[in-house]
Amino acid sequence: MGLGGMLARWPLVRQLTRGDLLGRGDSVRSPATERLRPRTATADRVVGSICPYCAVGCGQRVFVKDERIVQIEGDPDSPISRGRLCPKGAATKNLVTAPRREYRVKYRRPFGTEWEELSLDAAMDMIAERVITTRDATWQSTEGDGDEERPRNRTLGIASLGGATLDNEENYLIKKLMTALGVVQVENQARI
Amino acid sequence: MAECHPVGFQWVMEAKERGATIIHVDPRFTRTSALADIFVPIRPGSDIAFLGGIVNHILENERYFRDYVVEYTNAATIIKADFRDTEDLDGVFSGFDAKKAAYDVRSWLYDGMEAPPGVPHGEQTGGAGRPIEHGEPPQDRSLQHPRCVFQLLKKHYRRYTPELVEETCGIPRQLFLRVAEALCANSGRERTSAFCYAVGWTQHTVGVQYIRTAAIVQQLLGNIGRPGGGILALRGHASIQGSTDIPTLYNLLPGYLPMPHSERYLGHQDYVRKNSAPTGFWGHMEEYFISLMKAWWGEHATADNDWAFGHLPRIDGDHSAYVFTMGMLEGGVRGYFLPGENPAVGSANGKLNRMAMARLDWLVVRDLVEIESAAFWYRSSEIETGELRTDDIPTEVFFLPAASHTEKDGSFTNTQRLLQWHHTAVQPRGDCRSDLWFYFHLGRIIRMKLRDRAPDDPKNRPVLELTWDYPVEGRRAEPSADAVLREISGWGPDGKQLSSFTELKADGSTACGCWIYSGCYRDGVNQTARRTPHREQSYVGAEWGWAWPDNRRILYNRASADPRGEPWSERKRYVWWDRARRQWTGIDTPDFKRTMPPDHEPGKQAAAEEALRGTEPFIMQADGKAWLYVPEGLRDGPFPTHYEPQESVFRNPLYRQQSNPVRQQFRHPLNAYNNAPDAFDDDGLFPYLLTTYRLTEHHTAGGMSRSVEYLAELQPELFCEVSPQLAAERALEHGGWATIITTRTAIEARVLVTERIPSVRVQGREVHTVGVPYHWGVCGLSTGDAGNDLLPLALDPNVHIQECKAATCDIRPGRRPRGAALLELVAGYRQRAAARPPGRAGRSSGRRSER
C-alpha cells in the first residue's frame, strides 16, 4: 500500500473524507470491527440439546467449532422455553467447558491418604471385581424354610443412589443391569 | 417457581398479563412472591391445614363443580360402615395398630368390597395404586348418604375453618378467604385454576398427603384433565421424572410396575393379579410385564419359564435410600454407586451420610467435578471435628469423571412427562464417559468374568441371559443410546417399532422396556428428537419431543369434556367426542379409548378399559374415577389430615395425635431429634422453625453450580435469612455470622436480616423462621457449611422422602466453634433435649425403622 493508501486509512483523514467531522462514527472503525460477525455464524455445526439443570426442559443449541463448544444458548424453537434460559441454563457452556471439571480417574485405596492415578480400564476391572465379590459374599437366595421358603435372588450388600440428570437410556441400563445382578437397593434423587 | 424454574415462570407471567391471579404460598417472600398478586406467608409444615381449609370453604359454601364431582370423582361412592375418621378417633383412622405404628386398611375400603388377596405391601405399590376388586361399589349420586365419600369429606374437614387456618398456619383469615374465593371464582365450567408445587410439599412426613389435599381441591373445583388446570409438580432435575418412569427406585420396575415382593407367587400371573386391577388400563399389566421381560431376557424369557419371572430379585421391606444408608452404618451394605448424586450435601443429615460412607468397602462416584461425596475421606466436617480420621477409613474410592450432556446422546424426561433428546455435540475428553458407557461396559466385564468363573451358578443366570448386546460406536466404544431407546419403546414380532402401548401383547411376541414410553420410537423415528418450532404448531406443541403416554400432553383429558362428550365450555375446549366420526378428537391425543362413546356401558365380561363407562375419564383407576377418598394404596389414611412435623414448636391444634402416626423415624445416635416423638418444643431449647430451600443461582448440592464461576459469584456464600424481630431477639447482625444449631450439628452462615421471611402468629404467639439454602459444601469454588446437615431423617411413610422443609433449631450470633468444640456445643444441646420429660403432647406413635 502506498503512502496515499495509508493516509486514506488514517481515521483522521477519513474524518474529513467521510464527512464524519466529529469522529464518532464510520471513520473510526477498525478493520477488526468491519470484520466482526457472531461466532455462532462460523460454527461448524449446531447441535440440538436440552438444558441439564432443572426439569423444565429448556431447549438449547450447542455451537461447535473445531470440535470445541463455542457457545450454548436457548433454542428459540422450543415451545417450552422459546429460547430463554435461566442463569444456570445460561451458564451451561461454562459448566461443560469448566477448567474445574475432572478428566482423569482418581483412586483412593483403603486407608489411603491421597488420591492416586488409575487407568480407566483398570478402574473398570476393579469395580467389576468388587461387584462380583460383594455380591457373592452377601447373596441371599431364599428366605424362610420348608413350605415357608420364598425366593429372594438378591444382594443387600450393594446400593446405588443416582442423580436425576442421567438420561432415560442410562437409567434403563442401570435398572436392567442391577436387577439382573440382584441389586435391589437402587435409588435416585427422586427419593430425596 | 420464579426462584427455581424461572423459564417455566414465563408462562405464569403470560397468564398474569392475561388477567390470571397469581397466588404464592410460602414461608418466605421469594422472587415468585415479588411477582405474585397475593403472597400468603405460611408456617412451614402446616399446608394441609391451609388446603383443608380451602376444601372446607368449597364444601360449606357449595362452591364445588357439582357435575364434575358427581360424574368424575368417587364423591358418591359409599364407604364401609366400620370406617372411622380422624374426627372420631382424635387423629387416627380406623385400623390403627399403635404397636406396629401401621394401619390395617380393610375398614377404609369401598362398601361391599374385600381386601384383595395377598398381603398389601405399601413399598411395592406401583402406579396402579392398589386394586379395587371388580364390581360396582354402591353409590349415592345425590351425595346425601352419610357414608358416601362426599359426606365423609365434609365431616373430615368441617373443623378446618378460617379461624383454624389462622391458628395453625398463621395466615390471617381475611387473606385466607381472599385466596379461597379467588380459587373458587376462577374454577368451574368456564375457568380453571392450576396448582404448582415442588419439594416444599413433598419433603414432609406427610408429603404425599399434601399433594392429596391439593388433588381434593382440584377435583372439587373440576380442575383436572382440563387445560389450565391440574396439579403440576415442578421437579428439580433434568430427568427426575424419567428416573421414576424408568425407575432407579427399589420398589418399581419400568412403567410403574411393582417390584415383586418375596412372598410366594404362583408364577407371574399371580404377581400380576395381586398387583393390578382388572378394570381400567392396569387390566393390561400382564402385557406390559411380559413385554418387559422379553426386552430384558429376550429368548430366555418364555412361557415355559414363566417369562423369566424367577430372574427378578425380590424386595421384602423398605430398601429406600435412607434405609440402606443406615445399612451402611451398620455394616451390611458394603459397596455403593453414586452416579451423579451427592448425598454428603444433598441428603438430609449429611453427617450421617458421610459417616455411613466411611464404613463402606468401596464407593464409586461418577460426576463432572470432585464432589463432597468423593472427598469425604479427607475433606469434611467430620475430619475437621476428629470424628473421622483419614487413616482409619477403609473405604476404597473410585472417582470416575463423567461425560456431560453435550458429550452424549440421550433423552431427558422433563417435569411435564416430555421426553426430549439431546445429541452429542463433542466427544468427551480424557477418561470422561457417559453413564451409558459405564454401565454397559461394567455389565459386559461382569458378564465376561461370570461366564468364565461360574456360568452355571443359578444366581448368575439372570446376568448371563440378559440381553446386553447394544451396538457400540467410535474409538471409545460408546453404546448406542438410540438402540437403547428403541428397546425402551419396544418392537413387535416383525421387529418393527411399536406405535403405542396398546399394541403390547401378553404372548411374548412384543418386547418393550417401558410400556408407558412405548411409541417414543414410533415408525422407526426417534420421536423424542422432534423439534418442530413452536410457531409452526398449536400451543399444545405436540410435535416437539414426545410425551408419555402416547404423546399426550394433558393426562385424563377426557375430563375436559362433559359426560356427554361436549367441551365443558368453548373457552376450555380441549378434547371432545366427534359424533359424526364417532371418535374422540381434540387438540391433544385423547386420553381415552378413541372409539369408546360417552354412552358406553360395560358388559358383564368386560375387562380393562372396556370395563369402565364412557363417562369415566380416569382410566388408570380401577373405578375410572378421580379419588377424593383413597380406599387403598396409602399407608397413612384415605384423607389428608393435619399433623405437626416431626419437629415442631406447637401442639397439633386439631387432634391429640401430634404427628403422622405412621411416619418413619430412625433411632440412631447420629439421628437424634430435637424433641421426643410426638412432643413439641415449648421450652425454648429449639424455639425457631427451620426450613431449607434452593436459590435461582445454584443447583441442588452445588456440583453443577458452585464449580461454575458465573454462578458461584452470584451467590458466593451460604447465608441464612431471619426476620428483623428474630435478629433483634438473638442479636444477629446483618451481614455478620450466625450459628444454627440442631441436635444433629451446628452450621454457620452469613446473616441476611429481611422482612421477606415473615414471623407468623400461631396459637397466640409469634414464631420466627430461619431460612437456609442448602447448596453449599466443602468442595468447589464457593464453599460453606451444608444446610442439610442440620436435618434429621424422618420420612413420609408412603414414599420414604425426608422431612426437610419443616424442622426446629436454635440460632446464635457469631461463627460456629471449630473442631471438637463444635461437637461439645451440639452435645450440650442434645443432653438438654434428652433430659426433657418425654411425650408432652399427644400419644406416642410413629414407625421406628431399626435394621
Added chain:
Amino acid sequence: MTEARSYYGRPLLKGPVWEPDIAAYLFTGGLAGASATLAAAARRRGNDVLARRALMVALAGLIVSPPLLIRDLGRPARFHHMLRVLKVTSPMSVGTWVLSASGLATGVATGCEVLGVMPRLRTATETAAGALGPALATYTAVLIADTAVPAWHEARFELPFVFAASSAASAGAAAALVTPAASARPARRLCAMGALVELAATGVMERRLGEAGQPYSTGGNAVSRRLARGLTAAGALAMTLTGRRRPAAILGGLSVLAGAACLRWTVFAAGAHSVRDPAYAVGPQRARIERGESRGG
C-alpha cells in the same frame, strides 16, 4: 451532603481511574504551557535571559509530561492511537494535539536556542509554543470538567481560571527560581499575579459550589487544600517582597510550585472523593428535577 436516596449507598459513578501521574501532569502541563508563553513574551520584550530560562522550563515540563500520560494508559504501547483522530468533543484529543504541537514547537525552539542556529525558525516555533501555551495550561481544566465527576463538572466555570492562574504562578515561580534576579522581574510579577488570581478564583469556586464543593475541603483534601493556599500565598508574598534576593526567590519559587502541585492534587482528589458518595451526583440532579429544570426523564 443532604440525605439522598440511593442504592445501598453505593457510588453511582465509576469516577476517575487515573493514577496520581495525572495529577502530576495537570501541574507539569500547566507549568510548561505558561512557561512557553512567558518565554515567547520575554523574547518579544527582548529579555533573552528570561526567555531562554522559561523556554527550558517549558521544555522540561513537556519532556516529563508524555511519560506521565503514557504510563497511566492501560495499554501504554497504544499511546499513538491518540493520534488516530482529532475530536473537538474530546478535550483529551484536543489536548493531545496541543501537547504534541507544543512539544514539537518547544523542542525545536529550544534546540535552535541551545545550538544557536536558525534564529528565525527558533522565533517562529517559540511564538507558536507561546501561543499554544495558554491552551496547554487550561485545556486540562476542561478535560476534567467535561466528565460526570460532580466536583469537577460542577466547577467547570472556575476550573480553567484556577488552572490558568496556578499555571501562571508556577511558571513565574519556576522562571524566577532559575533566572538571575535582574532578569526575573516579570517572572516574579507573573508569579504574584497568578497566585492572587488563583486564590481568588478558588475562593469564588468554593463559594459558588456550596455543598457540592465539599470534596475540595473534606477528608485528606483539607490538608492539601490548606497547604496549597498557604504555600502559594507565602511563596508569592516572599517572591514579591524579597524576590530580588536569590535565596528568597528560590524559597518563594519552590513554595509557589509546591503550592501549585498541592492545588492540582486537591482538585484531582476532590474528583475521586465526590464519586464515592452517591449524594454528590444525585443531590443536584434531584434538586434540578424538583426545580422543574430537568429536560426529561
Added chain:
Amino acid sequence: MTAISGDPTIISHDIDVASHHPDGSPRAMGFFTDTSICIGCKACEVACKEWNLVPDDGLSFTGDSYDNTGSIGCNSWRHVAFIEQGRPVAVSDPEAGDGLRWLMSSDVCKHCAHAACLDVCPTGALFRTEFDTVVVQQDICNGCGYCVSACPFGVLDKRREDGRVWKCTLCYDRLRGDLEPACAQACPTKSIQFGPVDELLALARERVDTLHQRGVGDARLYGADRDNGVGGFGAFFLLLDQPEVYGLPPDPVVSTRRLGQMWGAAAAAAGALALGVAAAFLGERR
C-alpha cells in the same frame, strides 16, 4: 394453527428482532427493560458473560439483598439490582395491605443518543454503530480511562489486569448477524426486550399506561424521553421507584452538552493568562 388465546401482552409481543431492514439497511436498536416483570434471576448477567467471554467478578458476599454483583462494571455488563421495600406494588388494591415489594431491575449501558463516553474518547475506540449503539473497539482502546469519568451512569470501567475499558456492546457482533443480544434472548420473562428503538418506545408507553390502569401508580419510564440530558437512552427502563433507588442518576446530563461553556471558560482563562503574561512585562524596558 391455534395461537395462544387472549390479548397480546407485553411479554408475548413479538417484536422483529432483526437488526436490519429487509433491504439490508441497519436499524436503530435498543433495549426496553421492563422491571415490573423482572424476576431477578440474573440470567442476563450470565448469558452476557457467556457470550462476551467476560471474566468472573470474584466471590464477594455483599449482604445487599440478593445482589452480589453490586454494580455494572468491566466484568459485569448487566447488573440486577434488588431492593426490598415495605410496601405493596399496587396501591389501588385495598386488600394488599402492608405488603412487601421486592424491586428487581437489570441495569445495562444506556447507549445514550448523546453519549459522553463516545464524545470524550480520544482514540476513536468508542464509536457509534450502524445500529445507533455505542461500542468500544478493543483493538483500539488504549485504556486512557477518560470515558470512565465521563459516563454519568458509571457504566464504563477499566479492567485492571487488561488495561482496557469494557462495557455492554449490545452484542454488536450478534446484531451484525441479526441475532438478539444474549441477555435479551435469555431473559425468561422478557423483562429485557430488544428491538427497534421506536417500536420499543411505543411499547413502553403503552406498558406504563397499562400499569397505571392496574393501579401501579409508581410505574414510570426512565430514559425514554428523547430530549433528556443525554438525548434519550438506546436502552431505557420502566421503573417502579425513583431512579436513584436503583442506583441510577435521576437526571443525567451528558457533560459534553456543556462543552461550549467549558471551552468558552477555558478560552477566557487562556486569554487572561496571555494577558497576565503580557501584563507581567508592563513597564519593562525592551
